[in-house]
Amino acid sequence: MRAVVCADVGSTYTKAAVVDLDGGRLVGAASAPTTVGTDVLHGLDAAVGAATASAGVGDVPWYVCSSAGGGLRLAVIGYEPLVTAQAGRRVGLSAGANVVHVAAGRLGAADLSALRAARPDVVLLVGGTDGGDADTLTHNATRLARARWRVPVVLAGNVDVRDDLYALLGAAGVPVTAADNVLPRIGVLAPAPARAAIREVFLRHVIGGKRLSRGSRFARLVRAATPDAVLTGVEVLADSLGGDLAVVDVGGATTDVYSVLTPDERAGGPGQEVAGTLWRARTVEGDLGMRWSAPGVVRAAAEERLLDAGEEGPLAAAAAVRAADPAFLAADDAERVVDRRIAALAATVALRRHARGAATGERAGRDLREVKLLVGSGGVLRHAEAGHAAAVLDAVLTDHAGGWPLPRAARPVVDVDYVLAAAGLLAADHPAAAVAVLRHHLAG
Numbered sequence: 001m002r003a004v005v006c007a008d009v010g011s012t013y014t015k016a017a018v019v020d021l022d023g024g025r026l027v028g029a030a031s032a033p034t035t036v037g038t039d040v041l042h043g044l045d046a047a048v049g050a051a052t053a054s055a056g057v058g059d060v061p062w063y064v065c066s067s068a069g070g071g072l073r074l075a076v077i078g079y080e081p082l083v084t085a086q087a088g089r090r091v092g093l094s095a096g097a098n099v100v101h102v103a104a105g106r107l108g109a110a111d112l113s114a115l116r117a118a119r120p121d122v123v124l125l126v127g128g129t130d131g132g133d134a135d136t137l138t139h140n141a142t143r144l145a146r147a148r149w150r151v152p153v154v155l156a157g158n159v160d161v162r163d164d165l166y167a168l169l170g171a172a173g174v175p176v177t178a179a180d181n182v183l184p185r186i187g188v189l190a191p192a193p194a195r196a197a198i199r200e201v202f203l204r205h206v207i208g209g210k211r212l213s214r215g216s217r218f219a220r221l222v223r224a225a226t227p228d229a230v231l232t233g234v235e236v237l238a239d240s241l242g243g244d245l246a247v248v249d250v251g252g253a254t255t256d257v258y259s260v261l262t263p264d265e266r267a268g269g270p271g272q273e274v275a276g277t278l279w280r281a282r283t284v285e286g287d288l289g290m291r292w293s294a295p296g297v298v299r300a301a302a303e304e305r306l307l308d309a310g311e312e313g314p315l316a317a318a319a320a321v322r323a324a325d326p327a328f329l330a331a332d333d334a335e336r337v338v339d340r341r342i343a344a345l346a347a348t349v350a351l352r353r354h355a356r357g358a359a360t361g362e363r364a365g366r367d368l369r370e371v372k373l374l375v376g377s378g379g380v381l382r383h384a385e386a387g388h389a390a391a392v393l394d395a396v397l398t399d400h401a402g403g404w405p406l407p408r409a410a411r412p413v414v415d416v417d418y419v420l421a422a423a424g425l426l427a428a429d430h431p432a433a434a435v436a437v438l439r440h441h442l443a444g
Contacts, residue, residue, distance in 0.1 A: 003027065003057045004430070005048050006422035008226050009040055009066040012252060012326075013379075016047040017422055018055035024436020026417050028055025040068055040212045044221075063425035067226035069210040072202050075101040075120035079127035079136045084157070087183040088126040091156075091191040093282045095198040096228025097122070106136055107143045121206045122198060123151055128158035130184045141165040145172035152205045156182045156194040177201055199228055223425060227256060231282050232424030234258045234375075236431075237438045238280075243372040246354075246407065247420065248347045248396065250378035252291035252326055255346045257354040258282045259366055281366065283354045288346040290339065290380050291326040294319035301345040304352065305401075315341065340388055343380045344395035351396050355404045371407040375442060377415040389414045417441045 001023075007016040011034060018028035030050030035043035048062065074097035078085025081104035092099045101118035103111055115123070125144070127137035137157040144153065145168055152175040155166055159181055169176040179197035184190055208219040224232070230249070238245050238260035247258040260280045287296030298316045301307050307315070318338045322328045330336040357365035374393055381389045393412035400406060419441045426434040 001027070001057065003055065004061045004063055004426070005051060006425045007044060007048055007051075007062060007064045008229075008418070008421045009044055009064065009068045009222075010034055010226065011036075011068055011070075014040070014043040014047045015418055016044075016051040017418065018051050018057060018060070019422060019426065019433060019437060021430055021433040024433050025440050026419065026422075026437070028052060028057070029417065030054060034068055036068055036212060039214055040066075041218055044218070062221055063223055063422075063429075064221040065224045065226045065229040065421055065425055066207065066212075066222045069212050070098070071227070072097045072198075072206060072225045073100045073119060073121045074098065074124060074198070075115055075118055075122070076103070076124045076126065077107065077115075077140055078102070078104045079133060079157075080104055083186070084126045084128065084183050087189055088124050088156070088194075090189065090281065091182045091194045092124055092198065093284065094191050094231060094280065095195040096202075096225035096231065096282070097198065098284060098286075106139045112143065112147055120151060121209070122201050123149075123153045124182075124194065124198065125153050125155050126157045126182050126194075128181075129186060130159045130181050132158060134158050134161045137161060138165060141169055145169050145174060148172070149174050151175075152177070152201045154179060154194060154197045154201055156180065156197065159184075175201075175205060195228075199224060202228075226421060227282060227284075229421045229424035230256075230377075231258055231280065232427050233420035233422070233434070233438065234260055234424075235280055236423050236427050236434050237373075237375075237420070237442065240435045240438060241372060241443060244368070244370045245373040245375065246351070246368055246371045246410070247375040247377060247415075248351055248393075250343050250346050250350075250376075250380055250392075251289055252379075253286070253289040253293050255285045255288040255350040255378075256282060257285070257350050259354065259368060259371070261366065261368075262370070281354075283350070285346075285350045285353060288350055290342060290346070290378070291322045291328060294322040294342055297342050297346045297349070300349045304349055306345055306348060318342075336384075336388075339380055340384065340392055343378070344392045347376070347392060347396050348399050351406060352399070352404055355406055365405060367405040369405045369408045371410045373443070374407055374410040374412045375415055375420070376412065377418070377420065381414045382416050382418065386414075413442055415442060 002021040014034045015031045028051045032043045032046040074092040076088035085104040156179040166178045177197045180193040249256040423434040
């Protein structure tokens with residue numbers, strides 16, 4: 001059997017799965033606590049060792065993604081807040097980043113202070129369409145160079161000045177990577193080159209810089225940020241199915257939503273987005289989660305009028321307990337009911353926001369009505385009984401009170417075996433196996 005290990009080093013748990021490349025199936029899996037306090041390799045080695053033992057395989061190649069240590073923190077600097085800065089933000093999210101800061105226009109002293117305070121791992125510097133404005137991009141690059149900026153920069157703005165600014169930043173000691181413009185012309189969003197550059201910088205600079213492990217072995221093993229790998233898996237699944245799909249991943253601190261839509265007439269004409277339409281998108285809701293962000297779920301659900309009469313007080317108290325102890329485990333049926341309620345609310349609010357377009361900056365929102373498959377992910381869904389996990393997704397699919405374009409006839413499924421990340425890791429080297437794994441474990 002030709003086999004590989006796919007592993008995700010998360011902030012709390014490290015998950016490993018053994019994939020049979022010929023059969024396109026998972027043949028072994030295991031998890032272990034992520035050992036950020038000592039060396040993340042301790043937990044990774046434990047998870048991989050248990051997974052390979054359960055599959056009966058020996059030394060096989062490893063494919064690893066990571067969101068440990070806070071994942072990838074990205075700042076975006078653009079020319080105009082509603083165009084290039086917004087385009088850069090969308091590209092950053094698609095690259096698996098947590099966008100912690102967005103600035104637009106010419107950087108001043110206060111702007112630099114705010115940028116430093118955001119503590120980004122990478123800065124995405126954009127501005128101007130190709131052949132358009134170059135002054136703002138040039139000013140901002142010069143400002144970073146003079147400030148002795150040492151955080152890696154991905155330069156993805158007006159190509160007319162790219163080479164000169166690349167040389168300027170490099171001569172000033174700024175770690176800089178150049179990519180094609182994220183917005184080559186108005187209404188055209190080109191995320192792939194910048195996304196690849198951000199991935200390269202994450203692997204080359206960020207993983208080692210987080211001091212998650214002694215030595216260089218962990219940095220050599222990691223191939224992608226976890227959300228980047230998941231979005232790649234989502235893209236592979238959408239291409240395989242040939243239609244729209246959405247994924248809602250409910251975590252302890254955030255709820256991520258991914259969607260892949262089929263390009264249509266909205267790509268042009270008077271209704272087109274000035275900052276371009278990202279047909280393959282990801283949003284991150286930092287106030288919605290099962291543990292750290294549980295109180296945010298209750299607040300958001302109240303604002304959305306999703307709570308039953310008399311529910312807010314008891315649910316807020318339960319959420320506060322979970323936020324105070326992120327390692328909280330539901331010990332009885334009553335606590336598990338509360339967990340499922342928080343999960344259903346987090347998923348519903350997150351998908352509403354994603355569909356409205358507020359989180360992606362799209363004026364027309366994201367039309368999810370033709371989504372064929374809604375995939376649920378996250379520990380609260382993977383570890384729940386099938387009927388209980390389905391109830392969480394049903395809450396999303398039956399939420400039509402506000403009239404936003406949510407799925408009309410999607411089939412719900414839970415990524416019980418955590419194959420989206422595995423497929424994303426396999427997509428480049430083993431595309432057929434990536435498709436087979438998704439079809440066997442998700443698409444049916």
